[in-house]
Amino acid sequence: MTPAQPAHHERDTPPGPDVEVLVVGAGITGIYQLYRALEAGLSAQLVEAGGGVGGTWYWNRYPGARFDSESYTYGYLFSEELFDEWEWTEHFAGQPEIERYLNHVVDRFDLRRHMRFGAAVTAALYDEASGSWTVTVADGDDIRARFVVAATGVLSVPYFPDVPGREDFEGESYHTGLWPTEPVDFAGKRVAVIGTGSSGVQLVPVIVPEVASLTVYQRTANWCTPLNNAPITPEEQARLRAEFEAIRDTLNTSAAGFLHEPYDRASTDDPEQERQAYFEKMWNSPGFAKLISHYTDLMVDPAANAEWCEFLAAKVRSMVADTGTAERLIPRDHRFAEKRPPFVQGYYEAFNDPKVTLVDLKETPILRVRPEGIETADGTEEFDVIVWATGFDFGTGALLRMGIRGRDGLALAEHWADGPRTFLGIQATGFPNLFLPGGPHAAAGNNPRYNGDQVDFVTEVIAYARDHGYDTIEAGADAEERWTSMVDRNASKSNFGEISYYFGTNIPGKPRKYLLNSGGRPKLFTEIAKVRDGGFRAFRMARTGDLTETSA
Numbered sequence: 331m332t333p334a335q336p337a338h339h340e341r342d343t344p345p346g347p348d349v350e351v352l353v354v355g356a357g358i359t360g361i362y363q364l365y366r367a368l369e370a371g372l373s374a375q376l377v378e379a380g381g382g383v384g385g386t387w388y389w390n391r392y393p394g395a396r397f398d399s400e401s402y403t404y405g406y407l408f409s410e411e412l413f414d415e416w417e418w419t420e421h422f423a424g425q426p427e428i429e430r431y432l433n434h435v436v437d438r439f440d441l442r443r444h445m446r447f448g449a450a451v452t453a454a455l456y457d458e459a460s461g462s463w464t465v466t467v468a469d470g471d472d473i474r475a476r477f478v479v480a481a482t483g484v485l486s487v488p489y490f491p492d493v494p495g496r497e498d499f500e501g502e503s504y505h506t507g508l509w510p511t512e513p514v515d516f517a518g519k520r521v522a523v524i525g526t527g528s529s530g531v532q533l534v535p536v537i538v539p540e541v542a543s544l545t546v547y548q549r550t551a552n553w554c555t556p557l558n559n560a561p562i563t564p565e566e567q568a569r570l571r572a573e574f575e576a577i578r579d580t581l582n583t584s585a586a587g588f589l590h591e592p593y594d595r596a597s598t599d600d601p602e603q604e605r606q607a608y609f610e611k612m613w614n615s616p617g618f619a620k621l622i623s624h625y626t627d628l629m630v631d632p633a634a635n636a637e638w639c640e641f642l643a644a645k646v647r648s649m650v651a652d653t654g655t656a657e658r659l660i661p662r663d664h665r666f667a668e669k670r671p672p673f674v675q676g677y678y679e680a681f682n683d684p685k686v687t688l689v690d691l692k693e694t695p696i697l698r699v700r701p702e703g704i705e706t707a708d709g710t711e712e713f714d715v716i717v718w719a720t721g722f723d724f725g726t727g728a729l730l731r732m733g734i735r736g737r738d739g740l741a742l743a744e745h746w747a748d749g750p751r752t753f754l755g756i757q758a759t760g761f762p763n764l765f766l767p768g769g770p771h772a773a774a775g776n777n778p779r780y781n782g783d784q785v786d787f788v789t790e791v792i793a794y795a796r797d798h799g800y801d802t803i804e805a806g807a808d809a810e811e812r813w814t815s816m817v818d819r820n821a822s823k824s825n826f827g828e829i830s831y832y833f834g835t836n837i838p839g840k841p842r843k844y845l846l847n848s849g850g851r852p853k854l855f856t857e858i859a860k861v862r863d864g865g866f867r868a869f870r871m872a873r874t875g876d877l878t879e880t881s882a
């Protein structure tokens with residue numbers, strides 16, 4: 331007797347995926363996604379291009395790399411025990427401590443056995459018939475996953491400007507975002523630092539004591555203000571523990587994911603003398619308080635912003651002895667916080683060391699890198715080390731390099747040719763079962779808080795689909811259009827101007843589109859609530875092989 335033929339759909343069903351959720355990236359977002367997926371009872375694996383845990387905090391190990399979010403506001407909040415047992419030493423911890431923390435979390439929650447390092451994803455192809463992704467990983471076999479969560483970061487693709495001769499340099503050459511795991515020895519060396527964004531200004535003061543000479547090449551001066559870091563005292567540690575719930579609730583709901591309280595006065599409410607006193611208070615406040623707790627009109631009234639900038643310029647002049655250098659360090663082309671404001675410790679003062687020279691690239695552009703150093707119109711200066719602190723291909727860089735192809739072979743690069751299109755920053759139409767937390771249209775503020783909101787929601791959507799018997803999830807085209815036009819429409823209202831890398835401006839040829847969520851966290855919360863109320867209908871959910879939509 332011949333065995334009964336399997337039903338047609340059984341014969342055609344390809345073997346099931348290797349894993350339900352494949353997370354790409356072992357930064358703070360990917361680690362959290364792995365934790366949440368496992369907690370939800372899904373099988374999950376994580377692949378990471380780097381050699382260890384940490385993402386940003388694995389790659390950016392340059393001297394001086396540190397938080398400008400308060401340490402305890404940046405760390406995870408999902409476990410009170412974790413919050414209690416980890417003692418941050420400083421309000422703004424340095425990279426080694428952050429990397430230790432993230433490794434601690436991975437081991438504490440037994441996540442490492444689900445992770446593979448040195449595993450760069452080079453292609454991800456959606457297969458319509460099986461409703462799954464085939465992911466090609468540089469270190470081995472393809473992985474078939476029902477869901478792919480690309481937690482690949484917004485600042486994870488270092489950018490080198492196209493300077494002729496860059497490869498010809500015969501000394502040591504580093505990018506701050508690709509720093510080697512072995513310490514770099516600057517002792518007695520002639521060093522060039524190119525770039526004065528958030529990374530360059532952290533690095534400069536830290537290496538000054540070691541170097542023989544340091545030349546800082548500045549394209550754009552930034553409005554740097556003091557970080558105002560301090561050790562966390564035992565009393566503060568105790569208070570943090572005692573107030574965990576209140577801290578968590580504030581961080582989980584505040585607009586930018588910080589503890590800093592918004593101020594309730596506009597600069598015009600105060601007479602000149604009180605304004606100056608408040609400016610001084612802001613100058614002495616920690617990190618992003620200078621933005622969040624500032625006068626309410628700082629970012630909406632150009633006059634208020636200009637007065638604060640005058641205050642800052644006077645500070646620079648008071649800190650930098652050489653008048654010409656001080657004037658070059660004062661921005662002329664943007665208001666405060668129109669670009670991401672860097673926070674510093676001893677940056678301006680570093681220029682008082684006779685070993686340190688500032689080169690303004692607007693006056694004397696780099697003509698080329700030579701084997702022995704850097705040539706400008708003023709001649710060639712010889713160096714032993716060049717540090718490129720030249721930033722990242724922000725927002726879309728990593729995703730567009732991952733070889734993603736969705737339904738009908740649609741390349742993500744094609745879908746996003748004019749800039750990113752997403753729903754809630756978590757999905758793009760045409761790419762079912764692919765999620766993008768912490769990608770473009772996401773964070774504007776304390777990153778783990780926003781990215782965590784997205785991870786929580788991604789997990790909720792996947793669990794909803796599973797519980798209702800669906801195995802494909804795709805943001806509807808109308809939902810994607812609504813969110814994307816909201817982002818584009820509100821972009822002009824954001825603090826950040828087109829001078830900022832948040833518009834992709836630092837990368838030649840990149841579409842000038844706003845890459846954050848210009849509606850902010852409140853908009854994300856509102857929209858997530860609407861999706862829930864609408865029975866998740868913003869997503870199209872279906873059963874594999876069931877080509878008619880079965881979504882609620």
Ligand SMILES: Cc1cc2nc3c(=O)[nH]c(=O)nc-3n(C[C@H](O)[C@H](O)[C@H](O)COP(=O)(O)OP(=O)(O)OC[C@H]3O[C@@H](n4cnc5c(N)ncnc54)[C@H](O)[C@@H]3O)c2cc1C
Pocket residue numbers: 354355356357358359360377378379380384385386387388390395396397398399404449450451452481482483484485486507529728731732767768775776777778781
């Ligand atoms: C120097 C520096 C300081 C910062 N300080 C702060 C701060 O104080 N506060 C704040 O809120 N934000 C800060 N940020 C922003 C920071 O990027 C985020 O806070 C956060 O680290 C993002 O986490 P993530 O997990 O989303 O991405 P990442 O930490 O960037 O991790 C993404 C990971 O994905 C991996 N990956 C990418 N593509 C692939 C691929 N194809 N295959 C396999 N793996 C891949 C990368 O190797 C990387 O490890 C800082 C950024 C930098 C660069």
